[in-house]
Amino acid sequence: MSAQSDNHAVLCEQLKACDVRPTPQREVVLKSILEKRDHPTADEVFARVKATMPSISLATVYNCLETLVSCGLVRSVNFERGPTRYCPNLHPHAHFHDVASGATHDIDLPESVLAKIKSVLPPGYAADSVEIVFRGKATPSARN
């Protein structure tokens, strides 16, 4: 339990800083994502969160996730048509989707590469975001 994710006051501050009312549900959903550095689906978040808040509903989990994504505290990622996954890593990064294990790895994106990627856009195209997804196989030693 890092001070970052386990502390009630810190989570509240993060939410308030985004102009979001710090409800217990939002806190516990945010905490469940920040504390594990993986890429859970809404269902997985629901399962985790029920451990500490058994009364929470799936609809609320969806609502909280949507709120957290739109205020920028978590990111969402999609692989093909699979269920949306949620990502605590806010630094610019790509995703590597291991088809063998189903696991998702964050791949750091240096500023220079990001700049090179954006340079492919012809004039008239204004991008708010870029999503880069690799698909392939990672050796077991390549852990994240």
Add this chain to the structure above:
Amino acid sequence: MSAQSDNHAVLCEQLKACDVRPTPQREVVLKSILEKRDHPTADEVFARVKATMPSISLATVYNCLETLVSCGLVRSVNFERGPTRYCPNLHPHAHFHDVASGATHDIDLPESVLAKIKSVLPPGYAADSVEIVFRGKATPSARN
């Protein structure tokens, strides 16, 4: 109607070259994608194809699209959790998703940029494919 997409024999050859039986349904589905250089959904392909083959079923359209994608004659693209779209452009390219209009534009990817992108992968990561999706707004003049 280009010779590429409108010719029965050419379509057959493309399918046979992939070890896929050239059925009338597969031909007409492939043709409907090749002839328009856009990014239709399965439903849109279904609608187009019914014009020339009213008896075709949606399940068959899905089956044909799956076959065509897995033999590499068309590509599939996804934007968030939206319906899968199909793309006739087989050259390496990124996609620009215009949030205002919903339109999708192909963005050519020079080999040098592709190489730079792949260079971010640490050892142990073997990527079969990379998907690059920009989200933003394109000026009306930026036509594809």
Add this chain to the structure above:
DNA sequence: GTAGTAATTAGAATTATTCTAATTACTGAT
């Protein structure tokens, strides 16, 4: 021409997500 396999089909089933309408919990003004 027939047996065996592959493709197509209609409709049911599934999955992830969103919507609806009701309840509960806050907030700010008094």
Add this chain to the structure above:
DNA sequence: ATCAGTAATTAGAATAATTCTAATTACTAC
């Protein structure tokens, strides 16, 4: 503190895209 108004939560129904199922039809090779 009290109350009105708004925001958040909830359970369950509804939706959308896709996949599955089981039956039929069409090929292919002998």
